[in-house]
Every structure is written in C-alpha cells, then in structure tokens.
Amino acid sequence: MNEITCWFDFASNYSYLSVMRLARQNQVNVRWKPFLLGPIFKELGWDNSPFVLQKNKGAYVWIDMQRQCAKYGLPWRQPSAFPRRSILAARVALLGEDQPWMADFCSRAMLANFAEDQDIGSESCIGTILDAMGQDAERILAAAQSPENKARLHMRSDEAKTLRLFGAPTFFVGMDMYWGNDRLDDALAQAAIG
C-alpha cells in the first residue's frame, strides 16, 4: 500500500489540519511521527513559536485557521493558551504509533487543543481521552512517562534534526519532503503514484 509519513506536533495548529485530514482518509497508509518543535525552534534561536514571536504573523494565523477549518469542515476554537505543552501527548502517541488506536488518539488530542480549548498538557485531559477510547489510561500514562519512552522522544528529536525538519506538519513520500498542510494534497498525490 502506498504510504505517507506525517511528522506533527500536537501544539501546532497547522498540524491539527493535516492530522485530521489524514485520519479521515483511507487512500494511503500513514506512518505517524509525533515530535516536538521546541528543540527545532531552539536551534534557530527561538524560545517560542514564531506565531508568538512574530506578532503580525501570529495575528494573521488565527484568521487563516478560521478560514482553513471552514474549508476542510473542521471545528475550530482559538486556544486560550498557545502553544500548549504537547510533550505528554507526544509521549503517548509514541507508544501508540503502531497501534490501531493511533489515528483516533491523535484526532481526539488535536480536537481537545484546537476545538475544545482543553489543556492537552495535563494528565487529566489525556487520561480522559484514553478512557473515552476504552484504553487503560493509567497504564498508558505510566508507560508514556517511563525513562525508556522519554528517551525515545529525545531520539525522535534527533531524527527530526537529521532529516532537516524546520516546521510541522512535514510529510515524506519516500525521500521527498513536503512542508505544511498546504502541501498535503501534493504529498498524497505523490504517494498515490507510489
């Protein structure tokens, strides 16, 4: 089956669009790569999201998100905190990468952040999501925060740097990189060719 790799951060609003779109489709297989943008931004000398650091761009982004969500039929509520701490969601998603519940978990965590204005950085929020999915929240949250899994997330950051990622979402079809939700259609078309 044709495949696309999706690198995303639960704190990234444009990742929200792509995760939801990929979770809904059945044309290509998705390899999920949750990661953290923080270490990438840090290497660029930024201590926060460019949408916070660049005020005019930041103001525009919320207008753009409203339009984009309308375009894709996705719910939208501007988060009252941005960017939210996404490390817990990323750690859980690392555990779920090859599980049948991965796309469902990613969608729910993204909706919590960008449609329901919930603090996805909290154990209670992520735990509630796992509960609602019928998963063993306590066991998964413990495993997510184990030293082994924390180390895996560090390795994921190293992999992102090696691949020269600079933002999210980023897609790979084979070796070809596509950056941003605006390129998801192109990446999917490339994946469909195989």
Added chain:
Amino acid sequence: MNEITCWFDFASNYSYLSVMRLARQNQVNVRWKPFLLGPIFKELGWDNSPFVLQKNKGAYVWIDMQRQCAKYGLPWRQPSAFPRRSILAARVALLGEDQPWMADFCSRAMLANFAEDQDIGSESCIGTILDAMGQDAERILAAAQSPENKARLHMRSDEAKTLRLFGAPTFFVGMDMYWGNDRLDDALAQAAIG
C-alpha cells in the same frame, strides 16, 4: 470590476509565482503594490531573508519552487544570488503602478530574476527590460531614482507596516488579508464574490 491588491517584492520567489499568475488572468482588476521586505524583516530583527537565515527551510524552498513552477507552468532557474537587490525594480514599478505597462514590466523583471538568473539590481538589466517594452528607459530610470520617487518608496514601507504586513506576496480583498501564493486562489475567489 472586482479587485485584488497585490503586495509583492521583486526579490521574493513566492511573489514571482503570484505576480505571474495575476498578470495572466483577466477575471479581477489588480492593484499592484510593489514594496520592500527588507524594512519589514529588519523590524523582526532579521538582516536577511528567512530563507537565508534558516538554512533547512532555505534548502527546502528551492525544491518547493521547482515543484510550484511546474504546477503553474512557469519557467524556473534558481537564482545564483538570493535575495537580489530589488530596490531599483520597485522604484520603476512605483512609477508604473497605474500605467498600462505595469503587469508587463512586473512579469519581465520577475522572469529576469527567477527564470533567467539576471541581476535585477542593475540599471542595465532594468533598462534592457524597459527598452524591450518600447519604453523610454533613460527617462524612466531617472524618474525612478528622483528624490520624490525614493520618498514614495519609503512611504510605501510605512504603509506596509501600518497594514501589519509580515511577508510577501500579501493580498487584500477589501479589508481581508491573505498571505502567500498558496492563498491566491482563496483571495481571487473572495474578489470574484465582490
């Protein structure tokens, strides 16, 4: 007639795509707003294009440009110097804003930079373009570099800051801002509604 305002910089590769696309269409009237990104970037603390300052993004941008030009059927040659000094082209375009030759001049200068790898910062390059258009190159170049016209370009930069521009191309349909060539279709659709 329905109208779109296009803010663009001759040094900006994504402006190249939008200027060429707008110059080719007849559906909406275009108000051209040549300006310089330099002062905008300077306010953000940047002394160069983000595509130069952020090396990984910069490397990706040239791959993306190749794909985008193929998509829109536009010629492409990666400029051997980037970003090129666009101040002379911008000053000439300021004079041409309401002239029938404006779209033609903008297209030719963009092609010189992004398809023919010419130094659009030079008087000889811009003069040759004006000559080829049957314009009085000597007169226009002199007027472009008059104190009055230089002052107009400074005013244009102030206007860009007042409008909270942060990149190029940027479009306005009425008061609605759209940023980036990826939003030109949306802006045109909005302009068509009126």
